[in-house]
Amino acid sequence: MNYSALLIGIIPLLIFVLVDTFAGLKVALISTVAMALLEGVFSFYYFGEIDSVTIFSLFSVVLFCYISFRKKDPLFIKLQPAILSLVMGLVLIISFSIHEPLLLNLATKYKELYPPEFQLQFANPHFLKLLEISTFSMGLGLLAHALVTALAAFKLSNWWWLAVRGVGFYFFVGLSLVIQKSFI
Known part of the structure; x- marks a missing residue:
C-alpha cells in the first residue's frame, strides 16, 4: 500500500x-x-x-x-478541516438515512478497479452490510473529528491544532470502525 x-x-x-x-x-x-x-x-x-x-x-x-x-486571523484556515469533516460526516449520515449508503454505492460503482480476489467480496452479503454500516459509523466519526478539531482551532496553538487535526482524524476513523462492529 x-x-x-x-x-x-x-x-x-x-x-x-x-x-x-x-x-x-x-x-x-x-x-x-x-x-x-x-x-x-x-x-x-x-x-x-x-x-x-x-x-x-x-x-x-x-x-x-x-x-x-x-x-488577518489564522482561525479561518484552522477551521477548514473541521468544516470539511462536518460536511463529509453529514453527507455520509444523510446518505445512510435515505437508504443510499455512499460507501457501499461508491465501492460497488468502482468494484472493477479492485483486484479480482477482492471483487469476490461483493458476493458476500456480510461484506455489503459492513460497507452500509460503515457509512453511518464513519459519518459519526467525522462529526466527532469536526467538533474536536474546531475546539482545537479555538483553544490550542497551531502545533497542537495540527496534531489534533492529523492524529485525531485517524483516531476517529479508527474509532468509527470499532463502533460499526456493535451495529453488525
Whole structure:
C-alpha cells in the first residue's frame, strides 16, 4: 500500500504551521494555497483525475486562506478541516438515512478497479452490510473529528491544532470502525 496517499490532506496544513512559525501569517497562507494547488496537480497526475472530495478540499483551503488573509486571523484556515469533516460526516449520515449508503454505492460503482480476489467480496452479503454500516459509523466519526478539531482551532496553538487535526482524524476513523462492529 502507498501510505503517502494518507498524508495528502494534511500537507498544506503542515506547510501553514511551519511557515507561520517562521515567516508569519501572510506568507503561510500563500504557501498553503500553493501547496494545495500542487496537491491537486499531484492527485491528477497520480490518480488520473481529481475527485469531488479533492476539489472540495482544494476549494475550501483557498477560500479559508482568503478569509484568513482578509481578516488577518489564522482561525479561518484552522477551521477548514473541521468544516470539511462536518460536511463529509453529514453527507455520509444523510446518505445512510435515505437508504443510499455512499460507501457501499461508491465501492460497488468502482468494484472493477479492485483486484479480482477482492471483487469476490461483493458476493458476500456480510461484506455489503459492513460497507452500509460503515457509512453511518464513519459519518459519526467525522462529526466527532469536526467538533474536536474546531475546539482545537479555538483553544490550542497551531502545533497542537495540527496534531489534533492529523492524529485525531485517524483516531476517529479508527474509532468509527470499532463502533460499526456493535451495529453488525
